[in-house]
Amino acid sequence: MSGEPLLKVENLQVSVAGQPVLRGVNLTVLRGEVHAIMGPNGSGKSTLAHVLAGRSGYQVTGGSVRYLGRDLLALAPEERARAGLFLGFQYPVEIPGVNNAYLLKAALNAMRRERGQSEIDAFDFLSLVKARMQTMQIDEALLSRGVNEGFSGGEKKRNEILQMLVLEPILALLDETDSGLDIDALKLVARGINTLRSPERSFVLVTHYQRLLDHVVPDQVHVLARGRVLRSAGPELAHELERRGYDWLLEQAAA
């Protein structure tokens, strides 16, 4: 099991409106690993997360992505989701009038159908969600509100992690889930991630800051800049970036 990578991104090239954004990204994630992707603004971090999740509006011009031994790029977004790929959004969208619990239950049942399981019983669902909400310290009243409707920034991010805890993905891509959080909320998000961490499950954390990585220690840190992975190393790289910024890496790459 550990021999075959869960996710293998090879020489991935992506353009947006004809402009190259990713210029040959390589990334290999094994089962049970946590990877952090860091880098300056506009380096292509969010693009990578979106392309992996199957968002439209990006042209893949080269390279390949294997996930669970399948050609990930050939799958529709909902098929990727049902195959256990979860994207925690940087800006979770509001869907007025759609009950938060309703969406979550529909999502969970979509996963269960994929696995050949029957739809979850309403009571089982409620007790599952309530237990997870306790982990994330989310007020139960949020369940009956519209999806992200009128949520604070922190509530939206915690709600993303709540969804992750309920859906139990195989690969979670968290796109700047830590930005805009105060220290208590950050710890909760970290707790959510650590709760799910297991030898079977992998995480890719897109982040600007070292501070999340103090609570969720990654196996590898990658620096993505100008559409390429400039450097990959252990968790100590994040500390170095915190001290020195990105310029030295960019200069090295240019040289």
Next chain:
Amino acid sequence: MSDARSEIDALVSGGYRHGFVTSIESDTVPPGLDESVVRLISRKKGEPQFLLDWRLKAYAHWQKQREPNWAHLRLGPIDFNDISYYSAPRSKNDGPKSLADVDPKLLETYEKLGVPLHERARLAGVAVDAVFDSVSVATTFKERLNEAGVIFCPFSEAVAKHPALIEQYLGTVVPYTDNFYATLNSAVFSDGSFVYIPKGVRCPMELSTYFRINAAKTGQFERTLIIADAGSHVSYLEGCTAPMRDENQLHAAVVELVALDDAQIKYSTVQNWYPGDAQGRGGIYNFVTKRGECRGRNSRISWTQVETGSAITWKYPSCVLRGANSVGEFYSVATTCNYQQADTGTKMIHIGANTRSTIVSKGISAGHGQNTYRGLVKVFPSAQGARNFTQCDSLLLGGTCGAHTFPYVEVRNPSAIVEHEASTSRISEDQLFYCLQRGLSSEDAVNMIVAGFCREVFKELPMEFAVEAQKLLAVSLEGAVG
């Protein structure tokens, strides 16, 4: 009841469509409208003199009127002389002989909506004997209503049995001079429903046209009158989520509601008539006048409508708030797909002191559909302390449809407070992708987002209706999002 039944049976027998009229004694008159046709309709129904006089006044007035053209609708001229005004109860022999003869598309829709098998035949107009489960259900209903003193019967039966009530209330909310279509209806109306709830009675069940025997063939000029006497309460459901077969293109119905002191009327409609095909051919023209009057103090009238059918919908269920502290409400979901057009909204007329009204309108346009909200909030000088809140939201699916909003506000009392909120939105790429990323199919995602958009209106519908309406919306919008 049995009198009305045999009368209708008599009308049905020998009925052929125009062009095949066998003799002058036949019950189908040739197309065209003149005074003799109005007299004939009234005579056939054995109506009292006052009703004939009223019809004739309406007819005389109609001749002086022209079709309104202010609505945001495109339609060709309607030839009112090409309509037979007395062929409404159609012969059973005209319909398909069995479900095998019915348009498979229609049957597919019934399947999706989960309409029971025995109901499909009735809805599709298959010539079957009218012995359904619903008949016995209806009989049970009638007994319970009788015990409560509630009158719920076909309009023509009420004319025969309760002429005093008809004379007292008919045309008092929608006068025969009201508008072109209402005037035409007043002259030639075929049948409809009559409801009277006595003083202090809470109607023991939802009244539904679905359970009214003889309702199926009331024709294109339907007339409904509901009277809620002091302190009474009634909830009335009109229509059906399943599309009904109907070959009359023009429908011009009138609905009048009267609520006396402390009375409440809740009127819910699900309208799903044939909308025409994907190219915009055919489909029902629905020109309806619906109005309720809160005549008594502390009375309340609430309109809830889900409009998904018809090629053209022209409809403004309104409230005249005459009694002090009376309340008017209008909750609407109107959907237009393909080439459907809807010009719909409401009028809230504040006359009494401290009258309040709420308007929540949700318009959904897809394909080449054109959806217009048109509303009037009018506050008379007498309406001290009047309040209105209007919320008017439009949702666009795709790039070839349209949403239009025409809110009119006339306030002549400085103490009134009138609020208007409006929005136009699309289902955003972000919302759709969010749902897909959580594993939903794009169809489920769109349905969920649209249902969320309509939630404030759906929650006003009676429970079972709300579930059906949601399903109906999903079926109507099928394939609307690429």
